[in-house]
Amino acid sequence: MKNKLTLFSLAALLLFSSCSQKPEAKYIFLFIGDGMGASQVAVTESYLSYLDGNLGGSQLQFSQFPYLGMCSTYSANSIITDSAAAGTAIASGEKTNNGMLGVDPEGNPLKSVAQVLKDEYGYQVGVFSSVPLNHATPAAFYAHVTSRGDYYDITKQIPASKFDFIGGSGFLNFAPGDEEKNSEEYLEEYGYEVVFGQNEFEKANSHKIVMVSNPRKDKREKVANYAAEEDELVSLSQMMKNCLSTLDESKPFFIMCEGGEIDWDSHANRTMPTIEAILAMDEAVKVAYEFYLKHPKQTLILVTADHQTGGVSVGSTDYGYDVNWPGIIEQWEEAGKADNFKSVEERNDFNKACGIGWTTIHHNGDHVPVYAIGKGAEKYCGRMDNTEFYIKLLPE
Numbered sequence: 090m091k092n093k094l095t096l097f098s099l100a101a102l103l104l105f106s107s108c109s110q111k112p113e114a115k116y117i118f119l120f121i122g123d124g125m126g127a128s129q130v131a132v133t134e135s136y137l138s139y140l141d142g143n144l145g146g147s148q149l150q151f152s153q154f155p156y157l158g159m160c161s162t163y164s165a166n167s168i169i170t171d172s173a174a175a176g177t178a179i180a181s182g183e184k185t186n187n188g189m190l191g192v193d194p195e196g197n198p199l200k201s202v203a204q205v206l207k208d209e210y211g212y213q214v215g216v217f218s219s220v221p222l223n224h225a226t227p228a229a230f231y232a233h234v235t236s237r238g239d240y241y242d243i244t245k246q247i248p249a250s251k252f253d254f255i256g257g258s259g260f261l262n263f264a265p266g267d268e269e270k271n272s273e274e275y276l277e278e279y280g281y282e283v284v285f286g287q288n289e290f291e292k293a294n295s296h297k298i299v300m301v302s303n304p305r306k307d308k309r310e311k312v313a314n315y316a317a318e319e320d321e322l323v324s325l326s327q328m329m330k331n332c333l334s335t336l337d338e339s340k341p342f343f344i345m346c347e348g349g350e351i352d353w354d355s356h357a358n359r360t361m362p363t364i365e366a367i368l369a370m371d372e373a374v375k376v377a378y379e380f381y382l383k384h385p386k387q388t389l390i391l392v393t394a395d396h397q398t399g400g401v402s403v404g405s406t407d408y409g410y411d412v413n414w415p416g417i418i419e420q421w422e423e424a425g426k427a428d429n430f431k432s433v434e435e436r437n438d439f440n441k442a443c444g445i446g447w448t449t450i451h452h453n454g455d456h457v458p459v460y461a462i463g464k465g466a467e468k469y470c471g472r473m474d475n476t477e478f479y480i481k482l483l484p485e
């Protein structure tokens with residue numbers, strides 16, 4: 090009898106403890122600066138320091154967070170990852186091959202941390218980016234495809250996620266052909282309200298929103314659908330505000346916000362646009378940080394990258410121990426704050442002559458930084474791998 094009672098109490102205890110386990114933070118913000126290595130952050134802070142009249146010391150919002158880790162990024166089949174494999178590792182805790190999204194190297198689907206938080210712990214989920222919403226990084230949180238280029242298939246997987254807010258600058262492969270519905274029709278059939286631009290968002294009354302913002306002018310030829318009538322670009326910080334206003338603050342949530350243009354500009358070795366893209370993401374971090382200040386015991390903010398792009402450095406062989414910020418800024422302003430170089434070579438000759446070195450137009454295998462503040466932030470200190478976000482975000 091005594092043994093039976095003991096067994097019974099043990100079972101009850103186990104049952105109770107498994108039910109009571111929940112994620113540490115009620116509100117989770119995960120920022121992914123696509124291609125944003127530690128050196129991109131250093132270049133941006135060198136620029137900010139110059140503007141402040143100093144050689145260094147100026148900081149972004151997120152680099153002031155109290156916990157800092159370094160994260161390895163290699164994929165299942167390559168020393169140097171792409172965004173699909175890295176996004177999958179961050180989202181699902183398993184390495185896969187470059188080009189594969191939300192599946193393991195054999196093609197088996199992997200459930201993302203956002204999906205687990207939604208399905209098993211009742212979290213609301215917001216996923217958005219400054220680049221198309223079916224691009225690799227946001228898609229790693231809701232889609233499962235063996236090829237990241239299957240954009241229409243990726244879009245079609247949005248409804249199954251039941252995510253609450255999805256946003257980005259348009260859809261890649263918006264309308265695949267005569268037989269299939271376009272992406273907007275498809276998503277609306279499954280209960281999502283698709284809104285194009287800020288004005289439409291403000292009139293929306295659904296709790297399942299797909300928000301389409303304008304891509305930057307130089308990217309519009311690649312994305313044929315966006316709020317075409319409006320010229321405004323909905324900033325990442327505005328998208329963050331929109332996402333927060335869609336979610337119910339009395340319930341837990343997970344938000345993934347991607348600064349996607351950092352990667353695109355870094356591939357092209359564009360110094361000032363890369364800095365501008367990081368500053369734009371930092372503005373969205375500030376919105377999350379204000380939220381954290383209101384709920385410091387319940388909020389976790391993480392800022393990291395999927396990989397480094399471009400191999401940028403503060404310093405170049407041509408310019409030695411200095412950076413010609415006045416020259417870089419003058420060129421940028423004279424060009425109307427637009428990149429007007431005719432080729433990567435021409436742009437890089439200018440970069441090197443001004444003390445900003447770029448070593449590749451591809452990604453590299455650098456470790457990337459992890460900045461953390463709030464509930465459970467100390468777990469992201471020190472050396473980690475990109476598969477560990479998943480484990481650290483969920484209960485043990």
Ligand SMILES: [Zn+2]
Pocket residue numbers: 124172352353356398452
């Ligand atoms: Zn890239």
